[in-house]
Amino acid sequence: MLWEETTSTLSPFTFVLFGATGDLAKRKLLPAFFNLYHNGKLPPSFAVIGVARRKLDDESFRAALEEAVRAHARYQVHDINWRDFARHFYYCSVDVTQLADFERLYQRVRELEESGIGTGNRMFYLAMAPERFGETAHRLQAAGFTQTKGWKRLIIEKPFGEDYGSAQRLNEEVTQVFREEEIFRIDHYLGKEMVQNIEVIRFANSLFEPLWNNRCIANVQITSSETVGVEERAAYYDKAGALRDMFQNHMLQMVTMIAMEPPSRLMTEAIRDEKVKVLQSLRPYGRAEVRQHIVRGQYGEGEIQGKAVPAYRDEPNVAPGSRTETFIAARLYIDNFRWAGVPFYVRTGKRMAAKATEIVIQFRDMPRHLYFNQDGTLGPNLLVIRVQPQEGMYLQFNVKRPGTEGGVIPVAMEFSHSGSESPEAYERLLHDALRGDSTFFTRWDEVALAWKFVDPIAEAFANDPDLPLATYRAGSWGPEAAEALTAADGFRWWPIGADAPVADAARARLGQPVARNGRDGRAHLV
Ligand SMILES: NC(=O)C1=CN([C@@H]2O[C@H](COP(=O)(O)OP(=O)(O)OC[C@H]3O[C@@H](n4cnc5c(N)ncnc54)[C@H](OP(=O)(O)O)[C@@H]3O)[C@@H](O)[C@H]2O)C=CC1
Numbered sequence: 001m002l003w004e005e006t007t008s009t010l011s012p013f014t015f016v017l018f019g020a021t022g023d024l025a026k027r028k029l030l031p032a033f034f035n036l037y038h039n040g041k042l043p044p045s046f047a048v049i050g051v052a053r054r055k056l057d058d059e060s061f062r063a064a065l066e067e068a069v070r071a072h073a074r075y076q077v078h079d080i081n082w083r084d085f086a087r088h089f090y091y092c093s094v095d096v097t098q099l100a101d102f103e104r105l106y107q108r109v110r111e112l113e114e115s116g117i118g119t120g121n122r123m124f125y126l127a128m129a130p131e132r133f134g135e136t137a138h139r140l141q142a143a144g145f146t147q148t149k150g151w152k153r154l155i156i157e158k159p160f161g162e163d164y165g166s167a168q169r170l171n172e173e174v175t176q177v178f179r180e181e182e183i184f185r186i187d188h189y190l191g192k193e194m195v196q197n198i199e200v201i202r203f204a205n206s207l208f209e210p211l212w213n214n215r216c217i218a219n220v221q222i223t224s225s226e227t228v229g230v231e232e233r234a235a236y237y238d239k240a241g242a243l244r245d246m247f248q249n250h251m252l253q254m255v256t257m258i259a260m261e262p263p264s265r266l267m268t269e270a271i272r273d274e275k276v277k278v279l280q281s282l283r284p285y286g287r288a289e290v291r292q293h294i295v296r297g298q299y300g301e302g303e304i305q306g307k308a309v310p311a312y313r314d315e316p317n318v319a320p321g322s323r324t325e326t327f328i329a330a331r332l333y334i335d336n337f338r339w340a341g342v343p344f345y346v347r348t349g350k351r352m353a354a355k356a357t358e359i360v361i362q363f364r365d366m367p368r369h370l371y372f373n374q375d376g377t378l379g380p381n382l383l384v385i386r387v388q389p390q391e392g393m394y395l396q397f398n399v400k401r402p403g404t405e406g407g408v409i410p411v412a413m414e415f416s417h418s419g420s421e422s423p424e425a426y427e428r429l430l431h432d433a434l435r436g437d438s439t440f441f442t443r444w445d446e447v448a449l450a451w452k453f454v455d456p457i458a459e460a461f462a463n464d465p466d467l468p469l470a471t472y473r474a475g476s477w478g479p480e481a482a483e484a485l486t487a488a489d490g491f492r493w494w495p496i497g498a499d500a501p502v503a504d505a506a507r508a509r510l511g512q513p514v515a516r517n518g519r520d521g522r523a524h525l526v
């Protein structure tokens with residue numbers, strides 16, 4: 001349920017973290033535990049048992065924990081009594097392909113529980129290769145973990161399948177062991193402060209909700225751009241591409257949050273029901289529509305923050321001549337009463353000009369637009385939800401140019417969350433799962449519908465000889481064809497991230513020069 005008091009005490013638990021020595025654990029999960037502990041969100045009695053194949057003991061795992069926390073947590077190690085925190089962490093070397101290892105792990109968990117920790121509440125987090133998810137769930141059952149007088153829950157990392165068929169098979173495997181309400185499928189974008197804020201912005205403001213439809217909104221633009229390349233993940237990414245890695249999950253989840261109807265109650269299942277309806281209303285695309293509405297690209301060489309970077313095909317472990325897309329832009333339609341005719345432009349890519357996730361709601365022009373638009377600079381009203389790295393939103397509107405010359409200039413009202421110590425996405429999601437709240441996790445029917453929408457696109461990507469794969473320069477905003485996608489409808493992608501007009505305000509606060517606008521179409525801050 002939403003808005004439950006989050007400082008309420010959690011029940012004691014044991015948390016079995018598979019993949020405890022991996023990248024995700026190091027950068028996100030272990031620091032999230034520290035942040036939660038620092039903020040008093042964990043109960044006095046809990047145990048985290050790190051699991052992976054390599055041979056570590058409790059002490060060396062605690063040393064790795066400290067390193068991870070020092071490098072990636074929001075707070076300083078010396079802010080708390082480190083020994084008090086670290087004593088909650090244990091390690092057990094397990095190869096998940098070996099049932100005997102699970103039996104050993106089970107003994108460890110039982111010993112901890114019998115020493116007074118956990119009272120039988122058991123959380124299992126699968127932060128390892130997705131091929132291992134199904135068999136791990138089965139071995140947990142075979143070793144006896146799922147027989148408990150407390151609760152049992154499973155958190156599964158992405159990717160949840162690589163198409164509808166494989167996702168369905170995986171789901172069948174895990175639901176043989178855990179009930180749907182015990183399964184927490186992670187989409188970490190749902191843990192981001194401003195993604196969660198979408199519901200409040202929409203449903204707690206009489207200013208916005210009456211306008212939230214095809215009568216008032218001209219288009220919606222959702223961008224998640226990254227400056228990083230494929231990094232060390234080519235083995236996975238070269239098969240997945242941007243379509244499966246970002247679009248099928250994070251991007252479509254943001255679409256559902258923007259487009260859903262108000263839920264009948266602010267309750268988990270009521271909210272998920274409304275998100276499902278959005279996915280059901282997505283206009284399906286076959287090959288012809290993919291050519292018309294979707295642009296894919298792959299980064300070539302270029303520059304990121306002044307540093308030369310190689311083309312995707314020259315990255316380590318990428319197949320020579322790979323045709324994997326590192327960028328996708330799509331024009332989506334949600335064929336229901338509220339959104340009929342409104343294009344949703346969605347784009348995501350690696351090695352782009354900036355790291356930014358922003359949602360731009362562009363309102364329709366006024367009917368007497370021309371009257372005020374004599375110098376051709378009048379822009380539409382925009383509501384921009386800034387997910388990251390800045391957290392906040394701004395509303396762009398038009399006012400009279402001050403003075404006697406007349407004319408109209410765009411201005412922006414900004415609200416900024418940055419600096420307000422929002423919890424990290426994983427921190428919030430771990431805490432939600434521990435208190436049994438699955439609102440910001442994806443239900444199976446959401447995952448299934450997302451794959452059913454994406455599968456024909458993936459088919460076209462793989463087999464349509466007439467579908468271009470554009471190369472874009474690393475450090476750019478993607479291929480030109482993505483600009484053409486919006487331009488064909490008389491729109492354009494609005495600048496985001498550091499290019500957004502309100503970035504001027506941030507620069508001004510830092511005493512840096514700002515673009516004093518008027519005729520350049522950029523907004524002043526009011
Ligand atoms: N890293 C990231 O930023 C993100 C990761 N994810 C997802 O999180 C999951 C983990 O990713 P990531 O941390 O990057 O992966 P890593 O490859 O860095 O880590 C994999 C972990 O699994 C362990 N492992 C591998 N094989 C076995 C085995 N047979 N038995 C027991 N443990 C095993 C490894 O330890 P050892 O070798 O010691 O066994 C290691 O701890 C994946 O599903 C990924 O898609 C999702 C979003 C972002």
Ligand SMILES: O=C1O[C@H](COP(=O)(O)O)[C@@H](O)[C@H](O)[C@H]1O
Binds near residue numbers: 226246357
């Ligand atoms: O899930 C993923 O997300 C990250 C981007 O996450 P963000 O929170 O930094 O925006 C992406 O780099 C990765 O490829 C993908 O698997």
